[in-house]
Structure formats: C-alpha cells, structure tokens
Amino acid sequence: MRSNVQLRFTLNGEPVEASFAPYKTLLEVLREDLGLTGTKHGCELGECGACAVLIDGEPQLSCLALALECEGRSVETVEGMARGATLHPLQAAFADLGAAQCGYCTPGILLTAKALLEKEKQPSRERIREAISGNLCRCTGYQQIFEAIEEAARRMNEGPR
Amino acid sequence: MKVLGKPRRRVDGRSKVTGQTRFADDVVLPRMLHMKLLRSPHPHALIENIETERAKNHPGVHLVLTGKDFPVTFGILPVTQDEYPLAPQHVRYVGDPVAAVVAKDEQTATQALDLIEVKYRILDTISSPEEALAKPEPRIHAYSERGNIHRLQAFEFGDVEASLKEADHVFEDLFFYEGNTHLPIEQHASVAALDGEGKLTLWSSTQVPHYVHKALARVLQLSPTRIRVIATPNGGGFGGKCDVCNHEMVAAKAAVLLGRPVKICLNREEVFYMHRGRHPVLMKFRTGVTRDGKLTAMHVQTLADGGGYGSYGAASTFYTGALQTVTYELPRYKFDAARVFTNKPPCGPKRGHGTPQPRFGQEVQLDKIAEKLGIDPADFRLKNILKANSLTANWLKVGSIGLAECIGQVVSRSGWKERHKRLPHGKGIGLACGSYLCGAGLPIYWNKMPQTGVQLLLDRSGQVTVFCGATEIGQGSDDVLAAIVAEVLGIDPFEIRCVTGDTGITPIDLGSYSSRVTVMMGNAAIQAAEKLKKLIAEAAAEQLEVLPERLSFADGKVFFEAKTLSFAEAVGFAEEKFGTLGAVGSYKPPRPPGRYKGAGVGPSPAYSYTACVVEAEVDPKTGWITVPKIWIAHDIGRAINPVLARGQVEGSVYMGLSEALMEEQVFRRLPPRLSGALVHKIPSLLEYKSLTSLDMPEVDTVLVEDPDPNCPFGAKEAGQGPLLPVMPAVANAIYDAVGVRIDELPITPDKVLRALQKKKNGEQPRVGPESFPQVPYPKPLIVPPPWEGGDGKEIKRNDAATVV
Structure with a gap:
C-alpha cells in the first residue's frame, strides 16, 4: 500500500495541513481531500483554464501542479475571494453583468482577473483579453466578462463606499 | 413591468461566482465508489470474448460489469432504442463502452481497466456517407431503412419542378457543413446512490432529467416510482447533455447492485467520444426566383453523417429540411433528406439542431442570387420576408416576425449601404438572417399531456x-x-x-x-x-x-x-x-395545423428571428481571416432579463463564429500496420480549435422586441436562433472581401488560398463540394400548401395533378 504524504501550506489565508497520496495534483487535493469543490476542471491537461488558482498571487493551473510543490506556499481559490459575506468586486461585477452564465469557467477566470487587477489598476481591454486568453468560456462570447473585469477595476479604484 | 425587461443580476448569480453552484462532479457522498468505462479501441468490431477475472480480483475493485449485465437497449427517440449501456457484441465507434469497473478510487478503477481482456473480430469500417451509400455491408444497424442508410425522407409541398421551370432564374448550389462538437467546459458526470428507502437517486449533468428517468426505468427494469433523477446545474450544455448516456445507466446499475454511491466523471477524451454533436451535412439547393427578386420555389437535398447510433438523428434529419420556410415567403418547397450510419461517434443535437447547416446554404445562396439580380442583399431579404401570422408551404404556423426591424438595425448600425461592395480589396462585409423554434411543438414521446x-x-x-x-x-x-x-x-x-x-x-x-x-x-x-x-x-x-x-x-x-x-x-x-x-x-403548445406524417417536426408556439452583419478582413497572401466586428439584432419578443438575453445572443455569436472559422470534428485512418482503424484526429481541447478571448471580435447587440401572443409576456427564445446567421454572414463577408466563395465550413485559410489561386488561374473562384452522390430518396409525400387547396394532409400521388 502506498503511504500518504503531509503538506503544510496557506490556503485562502489560513494555515492548512493535508495528507494525501503523493501523485495527487493540487486540483485533486483541493477538491477531494480538502472539500473545496469551487475549483473546477475541464480537461486535467492544462488546456481549458477552469482549474486556475493563485499560488503566491500568480495564476497557475492546479491540474498541472503537484500538490507537493505547494509546501509552504500560499494558495488562493474562489472560496477565499469574498470578505466575509461581502463579495469581492470582481465577483459582484461578474454576477451583476452576466459574466457567469453556466458558471463553470467562472472561478478560474475570477482568480486570473484578480491577479491582473492586483498588478494593473486599470488594464486596457487588450490586456484583459491577453490575461484570460488561457481560460476557455463556451457560454458568454467573452464580452460580458471583459465588461465585468473593467467594471470591477472601476469599483476597486473608487475604493470602499 | 416592474421586474421584466430590467437589467438585473440573475437569481443564481451569487452562487455561480462564489464556487457554491453544485455541479454533478461536486456531489460527494459517504462511502462513494468510482467508476471508469472501458471503451472500444476499434471503430467497428464484434466482441468475441471478454475476460474480466483479473480485473475483478484487483485489490480495491468492487464490481466489473459488461454487456451481459444489460439486456435492454435505450435511446432518446422511441424509434431508435439502439444503444446498450455496455455493448454486448457489436461496437460501432472508437469509444463505444464495453465494460465498467467500480473501485475505491478512480486510479484503481483505471488500473483495473487494463486487466480486462477483450477479444475483438475487426469489421470493415464505414467512414463516410459516400461509403455508407456504396456499402450496405457490413451493416452497422440491422434496423436501418436500407443497408447503412439510417433514414430517408422526402416531402413536396406544391409542384416544385413546375415552378422551377417557370422561374426567371434557377440557382443550383452545393454546400458542406463539417461536423463539430459542443465542448462544454464541464465534462459529463453522474453520481448514483440508493437512499434510505432503497430508492435510486441519480445526480447527473443532463439537460433532460425526465428522459433519463424514463430510460433508467426501462434499462434497469425498475419501477419509475423508485427512481429520482436530479439534473445538477450543467456546466454548459449546448445540446451535448441532451441524450441519455451510457455512463448514467451503468453508474445507476452499479449503485443498485452495490448499495453504495457510485460516481463517474468522463475525461475530456471521453466527452469527444460521447459527442452527439453537429451532423456533417452535404446539401444541394435549387432555388427559383423571378427577375425582380421574389422566391418562387426551393428544392433542398441533404445527406447527413450520423455516426454510429441513432441518437436524435431521425429528428435531426427532419430539421435539415423543416425550417427553410419560416423566414421568407416560399410558395412551393420540397426536401429530400437522408441520414447514414458511419463508424464514428454518434451525432445528435447541437445548438440549432439540424438547422444551422441548411441555414448556411440558404443564406449564402441568397447572397449569390442577390448579386446576380443586382439587388442589395439586405433589400432582397426584406422583399421576401414572410408575413406575420401566416402559414408556410409546409404548414407551419408562424406568429410575430420582427425580422424587418432586425435587418434595419444591423444595416444602419454597420453602415451596410455605404460599405457593402465598397470596401478596399481584402476587406468585406456580409449579411445573413435566421429563425428558430421557441420549443418543439411536440414531445419526443407522443402524448397529449403538458x-x-x-x-x-x-x-x-x-x-x-x-x-x-x-x-x-x-x-x-x-x-x-x-x-x-x-x-x-x-x-x-x-x-x-x-x-x-x-x-x-x-x-x-x-x-x-x-x-x-x-x-x-x-x-x-x-x-x-x-x-x-x-x-x-x-x-x-x-x-x-x-x-x-x-x-x-x-x-x-x-x-x-x-x-x-x-x-x-x-x-x-x-x-x-x-x-x-x-x-x-x-x-402544452397549440396543435400544429399540419396533418401529414412528418408534420411533427418543425411546429413551434413561436419563431425567433435574427439578422447579422459580419465584417471580415482577409489577407490575400496567407488566407488568414480576421473578424473585427459583428452586428447582430435578435427578435426576442420581449427580454425577460436583458443581461441574460444579451449573454445568450453574444454566446451564440461566439459559437457561430467559432464554427465558421475553425471548429471541426475530424477523423483520420490509421495506417494498415496500426490496424487501419478510423480514429479521431483531435480528441482534445487543445487540438479542437475554438475561439479564445483574443479572437473574439467586438459585438454590437440589439434586442428587438416584437412580442408574440403565444409567449409569456411575449418572450421568445434567445439561446439558439442568434447562432444561425453568423456562419453564412462570415462566408458572405469573405466573398465581399476577396471575391471567392467558400461553400463549406469551417472556412480556413487554406481553403481561402485555394480559392484565390483558382481565381488567379481563371477557374471558378470557389471551394466547396463538387458533386452530390446518388441518394435513393423515396418518392416524396405530397402535401399541397395551404394556398393550393390543401388541408394539411398528404394526398395520393394521382390526385396531385388535380389539385389546383
């Protein structure tokens, strides 16, 4: 029988320990061992972007990352975006402006967009297109996603009301 | 209106942005086991033997199932109950499931699949409609109408040949629309479990829980009162989760046998095998027009490649012919349709179900006709629009039609009149229209219930x-x-x-x-x-x-x-x-007026209408196509939530453009030393090309509201119709840009270059199908149109001449 390995890392701002089979991807550990099913999968081959999470603030495909690589690092998933019951401005804008239709690619796009807005306060439409070009969405045609990211940037720049 | 018509966050919006929407693969139950399917590596073969002992004895394996465990067939249509949950004997495409392993985890189940030994006797493959027509043997299904021809249909509404003879011009064109797939980002998943009372519950990513419920009762031979199907929110459907699926049946059976929850989630490769996507369709259009641009008659012939099973195919075949009449006045109409079986993943319904293919042909041909007659393509369409509240030649009852306003909107917003035929070489603009059902008038299982x-x-x-x-x-x-x-x-x-x-x-x-x-x-x-x-x-x-x-x-x-x-x-x-x-x-939708056999496909309580203008740039050196902007106007009757309505329209534009430029489900034959089998060229998301955020043009969307009395507060559909005009508008824009006709989809740079080369050589500047094979269409069912004294019923052939 194989034996599990132990991992300590920061997950959505909190220290977490997990025990799992060593071959598991971060995606699998998040969904299966930690019960955070907000992170989705569409291929498990790094093709669709649905599983994107932030590792130390950078968007990464959790289906291609071994969980073991995350020892001591900081991982953020969609479950960690809201502050208490208050949605992150990106989440609110996505919900308000139709950027989430089926909602399946949404967590990956939200986190990718969050990383972008943390680097650039007012990204151009072109920068937004580039930033999420690794996240496939089959529902929206992307227009409402672009608009929601722009609206979130605007709301974030206005600061808390 | 206090609620309707106001842009608003959708009621389930919050859960979708917090990761709380529970999709099928997010369902986790105590003591849950995991299932994997063993699929045929051969496109066409007979199973001689399956040896499962080693898999059964593998540590962690709880159950191995094969075709022997499933004596009863299923299928979405009552006329094609042709699939087994696991094939007992005959496999018909690469990916046809033959065995299942249920184990403590996915890894163990996958390992155990390798321990199952299947002895196959390879059969010759039928790889294309041409082969299916030419080779009745080996026969893919015994129930097909003739050899490997699954279905043949022919209808004639008025004497089309006579009208074509009298027409000032008759246009004859061939078109081909390659097959493509839905590609929902969520892979199909199901969880089956027995509840405390021993009743079966299935959570599944399905668009049709009612039909899954029916099929489970049949296949498992359980009382329907002991089965509950919960359709979890789908992570995209587009028609890809409309069929009853093998894995749903098998997971349910395993849960019943084991008394423990069983989950299966298909991997992306398997989703490509599951398919049920757009049928590849070859089409021939013959259309008569008067000198001043009125359509007089149309004869459409279609030949659809159905893949290995029936799926929705009998209905899809009808749909390649049923809706040509609901957009423009067409005094007489005839269609012959055929669907063949081939050894490829089964085709079924994808967004637009059977109608995007003929819509592409129809709207590109209209563009050719308009040019020949020297009429502006927008004016030509406006001149021919069907009148609201009318009957069509094939007895469809059409209500409100907001198409004239849609055309007006896209024409004025795009600057059509100033730009069409006036842009510099390499830049062009194209227009097309479409219409779609707001719900099929009849249920799949005929009954009088709601x-x-x-x-x-x-x-x-x-x-x-x-x-x-x-x-x-x-x-x-x-x-x-x-x-x-x-x-x-x-x-x-x-x-x-x-x-x-x-x-x-x-x-x-x-x-x-x-x-x-x-x-x-x-x-x-x-x-x-x-x-x-x-x-x-x-x-x-x-x-x-x-x-x-x-x-x-x-x-x-x-x-x-x-x-x-x-x-x-x-x-x-x-x-x-x-x-x-x-x-x-x-x-329950109103009873349709058509009374002939076959009148059940096409009726709807209402029809939506769309007009689209596409701007295209074509690099004559590379054939590369860029689409900077699309204008679309959709007659939605009334927008219940404009945010969602716009999302449906723009999502349709995206998918239509993606189909126009790149999406294709293609196959290749392995060399003889590697079995000579026919396999998917590209069963992966990376290789199956679709538009990304970088490729998506600006979209100018207008919602036209022409409320229909049959619809709730007048609201019509928005999810499928807006896709229809996009593909032909792209083709028409490319013609405007560089003067070549690409009469097949997708329109790829190599096809554009080939057509440009032909133009240079003085040949016909066109790439597309060159011939239409001999298809043994039956003699048509003759149904006089309403204005020729018909009553909606078919008439005997000898009476045809006497009806005026």
Whole structure:
C-alpha cells in the first residue's frame, strides 16, 4: 500500500495541513481531500483554464501542479475571494453583468482577473483579453466578462463606499 | 413591468461566482465508489470474448460489469432504442463502452481497466456517407431503412419542378457543413446512490432529467416510482447533455447492485467520444426566383453523417429540411433528406439542431442570387420576408416576425449601404438572417399531456417556492422562472426560492432543448401565479374593502391607492380564507395545423428571428481571416432579463463564429500496420480549435422586441436562433472581401488560398463540394400548401395533378 504524504501550506489565508497520496495534483487535493469543490476542471491537461488558482498571487493551473510543490506556499481559490459575506468586486461585477452564465469557467477566470487587477489598476481591454486568453468560456462570447473585469477595476479604484 | 425587461443580476448569480453552484462532479457522498468505462479501441468490431477475472480480483475493485449485465437497449427517440449501456457484441465507434469497473478510487478503477481482456473480430469500417451509400455491408444497424442508410425522407409541398421551370432564374448550389462538437467546459458526470428507502437517486449533468428517468426505468427494469433523477446545474450544455448516456445507466446499475454511491466523471477524451454533436451535412439547393427578386420555389437535398447510433438523428434529419420556410415567403418547397450510419461517434443535437447547416446554404445562396439580380442583399431579404401570422408551404404556423426591424438595425448600425461592395480589396462585409423554434411543438414521446408544469407554494411568511422540472444549463432558466412569478405577484425575484430539475419533487419539464424553456415553463408559471394572485386579491380586497380587480401587486405590496397590505400580510389573509396556498400551472403548445406524417417536426408556439452583419478582413497572401466586428439584432419578443438575453445572443455569436472559422470534428485512418482503424484526429481541447478571448471580435447587440401572443409576456427564445446567421454572414463577408466563395465550413485559410489561386488561374473562384452522390430518396409525400387547396394532409400521388 502506498503511504500518504503531509503538506503544510496557506490556503485562502489560513494555515492548512493535508495528507494525501503523493501523485495527487493540487486540483485533486483541493477538491477531494480538502472539500473545496469551487475549483473546477475541464480537461486535467492544462488546456481549458477552469482549474486556475493563485499560488503566491500568480495564476497557475492546479491540474498541472503537484500538490507537493505547494509546501509552504500560499494558495488562493474562489472560496477565499469574498470578505466575509461581502463579495469581492470582481465577483459582484461578474454576477451583476452576466459574466457567469453556466458558471463553470467562472472561478478560474475570477482568480486570473484578480491577479491582473492586483498588478494593473486599470488594464486596457487588450490586456484583459491577453490575461484570460488561457481560460476557455463556451457560454458568454467573452464580452460580458471583459465588461465585468473593467467594471470591477472601476469599483476597486473608487475604493470602499 | 416592474421586474421584466430590467437589467438585473440573475437569481443564481451569487452562487455561480462564489464556487457554491453544485455541479454533478461536486456531489460527494459517504462511502462513494468510482467508476471508469472501458471503451472500444476499434471503430467497428464484434466482441468475441471478454475476460474480466483479473480485473475483478484487483485489490480495491468492487464490481466489473459488461454487456451481459444489460439486456435492454435505450435511446432518446422511441424509434431508435439502439444503444446498450455496455455493448454486448457489436461496437460501432472508437469509444463505444464495453465494460465498467467500480473501485475505491478512480486510479484503481483505471488500473483495473487494463486487466480486462477483450477479444475483438475487426469489421470493415464505414467512414463516410459516400461509403455508407456504396456499402450496405457490413451493416452497422440491422434496423436501418436500407443497408447503412439510417433514414430517408422526402416531402413536396406544391409542384416544385413546375415552378422551377417557370422561374426567371434557377440557382443550383452545393454546400458542406463539417461536423463539430459542443465542448462544454464541464465534462459529463453522474453520481448514483440508493437512499434510505432503497430508492435510486441519480445526480447527473443532463439537460433532460425526465428522459433519463424514463430510460433508467426501462434499462434497469425498475419501477419509475423508485427512481429520482436530479439534473445538477450543467456546466454548459449546448445540446451535448441532451441524450441519455451510457455512463448514467451503468453508474445507476452499479449503485443498485452495490448499495453504495457510485460516481463517474468522463475525461475530456471521453466527452469527444460521447459527442452527439453537429451532423456533417452535404446539401444541394435549387432555388427559383423571378427577375425582380421574389422566391418562387426551393428544392433542398441533404445527406447527413450520423455516426454510429441513432441518437436524435431521425429528428435531426427532419430539421435539415423543416425550417427553410419560416423566414421568407416560399410558395412551393420540397426536401429530400437522408441520414447514414458511419463508424464514428454518434451525432445528435447541437445548438440549432439540424438547422444551422441548411441555414448556411440558404443564406449564402441568397447572397449569390442577390448579386446576380443586382439587388442589395439586405433589400432582397426584406422583399421576401414572410408575413406575420401566416402559414408556410409546409404548414407551419408562424406568429410575430420582427425580422424587418432586425435587418434595419444591423444595416444602419454597420453602415451596410455605404460599405457593402465598397470596401478596399481584402476587406468585406456580409449579411445573413435566421429563425428558430421557441420549443418543439411536440414531445419526443407522443402524448397529449403538458410539456411542462409549475407548482407554487406560498408560506404565511410571504415566502414563495416555485417547483419546476426545468434544467439550469447556464441559460438562466431559474432566473426566468423567478422573474415571471415575481412579475405576476409583484414581488422581488430574489424573494423566490426555485426548486428545479428534480424528477422526484418537481412537476415535469421535458428538458432544456429546442429553446423551449422560457416559452413553455414561462406560460405554466404565469398560469400558476395568476391562480394564486386571484386568491390573494380576493382575501386582500375584503380586508381593504375594495373590489379585488382594483388591486395592484407591485414592490412587495398589494394595494389600491393608499390602501395597502404587504405581500406577506395579504398572503396571511388568503391563508385564513382559503387554507394552505398552492397552485399549479401547465403548458402544452397549440396543435400544429399540419396533418401529414412528418408534420411533427418543425411546429413551434413561436419563431425567433435574427439578422447579422459580419465584417471580415482577409489577407490575400496567407488566407488568414480576421473578424473585427459583428452586428447582430435578435427578435426576442420581449427580454425577460436583458443581461441574460444579451449573454445568450453574444454566446451564440461566439459559437457561430467559432464554427465558421475553425471548429471541426475530424477523423483520420490509421495506417494498415496500426490496424487501419478510423480514429479521431483531435480528441482534445487543445487540438479542437475554438475561439479564445483574443479572437473574439467586438459585438454590437440589439434586442428587438416584437412580442408574440403565444409567449409569456411575449418572450421568445434567445439561446439558439442568434447562432444561425453568423456562419453564412462570415462566408458572405469573405466573398465581399476577396471575391471567392467558400461553400463549406469551417472556412480556413487554406481553403481561402485555394480559392484565390483558382481565381488567379481563371477557374471558378470557389471551394466547396463538387458533386452530390446518388441518394435513393423515396418518392416524396405530397402535401399541397395551404394556398393550393390543401388541408394539411398528404394526398395520393394521382390526385396531385388535380389539385389546383
């Protein structure tokens, strides 16, 4: 029988320990061992972007990352975006402006967009297109996603009301 | 209107952005086991033996199932119950499931699949419609109409040959539309479990829980009362989760046998095998016109490649011919359609179901006709638009038609008149139109019962719970349901709790297909809500001492002038007066006027209309196509939530453009030393090209509202129709840009270059099918159109001449 390995890392701002089979991807550990099913999968081959999470603030495909690589690092998933019951401005804008239709690619796009807005306060439409070009969405045609990211940037720049 | 027509966050919006929407693969149950399917590596073979002992003995394996465990077939259409959950003997495409392993985890199940030994006897493959026509053997299905021809259909509405003979011009064109797939980002998943009473529950990413329920009862030979199917919100459907799937049947059987929950989630490669996508269709259009540009008759022939099973194919075949008549006046019409079996993944319904292919042909041919006659393509269409509230040659009843306004919108917003034929070489602009059903008029299983039901429950707290079998696939069916009930009862949609897509606790809805949900569920919801509104008004009127009909319901209040009750107070008084408050509503589409055999495909309570202008740039050196902007106007009747309506339209534009430029499901034959089998060239998301955020052009969207009396508050569909004009508008724009006709999809740079080369050589500047094979279409069923004295029934051939 194989034996599990132990991992300590920061997950959505909190220290977490997990025990799992060593071959598991971060995606699998998040969904299966930690019960955070907000992170989705569409291929498990790094093709669709649905599983994107932030590792130390950078968007990464959790289906291609071994969980073991995350020892001591900081991982953020969609479950960690809201502050208490208050949605992150990106989440609110996505919900308000139709950027989430089926909602399946949404967590990956939200986190990718969050990383972008943390680097650039007012990204151009072109920068937004580039930033999420690794996240496939089959529902929206992307227009409402672009608009929601722009609206979130605007709301974030206005600061808390 | 207090709720409808206002841009608003959808009622399920919050859960979609917090990761709380529970998709099928997110369902986790205690003691859950995992299942994997062993699939045929051969496109066509007979199973001689399956050895499962080693897999059964593998540590961690709980169950191995094969075709022997499933004696009963299933299929979505009653006429094609041709699939086994696991093939017992005959495999018909690469990926056809032959065995299943249930184990403690996915890894163990996958390992055990390798321990199953299947001995196959390889059969010759039928790889194309041409081969299917030429080779009746080896026969893929014994029940097909003739050899490997699955279905043959032919209908004639008026003497088309006579009209073509009299026409000033007759245009004959061939078109081909390559097959493509839905590619929902969510892979199909199911979890089956027995509840505390030993009844079966299946959670599944399905668009059609009712049909899955029916199929499970048949396949497992269980009473339907002991089965509950819960359609989890789908992570994209597009028709890809409309069929009843092998893995659903097998997981359910395993859960029943093991008494433990069983989960399966297909991997992406398997989703490509599951398919049920767009049929590749070869088409021939012959269309007659008068000198001044009126259409006189049309004859359409289609040949569809169905893949290995029936799926929706019998209906898809009809749809390649049924809807050519609902956009433009067409005095006479004839269509011959065929579907063949081939050893490829089964084709079925994808967004537009069987109609995008002929729509592409029809609208590109109209462009050619307009040019030849020297008429502007937009004016040509405007001249021929069908009149509202009319019957078509094939006896479809059409209601409101907002197409003229749609054309006007895209023409003026795109600067069409100043730009068409006037842009520099390499730049072009193209126009096309489309129309689609707002729900199939008849259910898949013919019956006289409603297609949808809505149940409302009111609580004295003022809480409203609405139950409906409708399935949320991203389109926003829960939001439409809440919005309509909220509008009638004068409350906030966020006050309403929606319980949907659950055959155990919700009234029926046939499913999220054929763009039927808004119209059918919406009508049922109005009926149920109006019943309760009447009771509440009666009770409130007593309290407020006014006549019930003077009361208004709005903003969470029931009032007349200054006399006001809160909605909750009014509900309380109604509960005092009438007891517990509940109501049901249901909806059945109007009976279609056509009475001939085959008249069941095409009727709908209403039809939506769309016009589209595409701007294209073509690099003559590389053939590379860039689309900077698309204008689209969609006649939606009324937009219930404009945010969602726009999303449906723009999502359709995206998918249509992606199909026009790159999406294709293609196959290749392995060399003989590697078995010579026919395999998928590209069963992966990376290789199956689709548009990304970088490729998506700017889209200018207009919602035209021409309310239809058959629809709830006039609202028509928006999920499928807006896709239809995009592909032909792209082809027409490319012609305007560089003067070459690409009469097949997708339009790739190599085809453009080939056509440009032909142009240079002085040949016909066109790439597309060169010939149409001999198809043994039957003699057509003759049905005189309404204006030729028909009554909607077919007539005997010898009577045909006597009817004037």
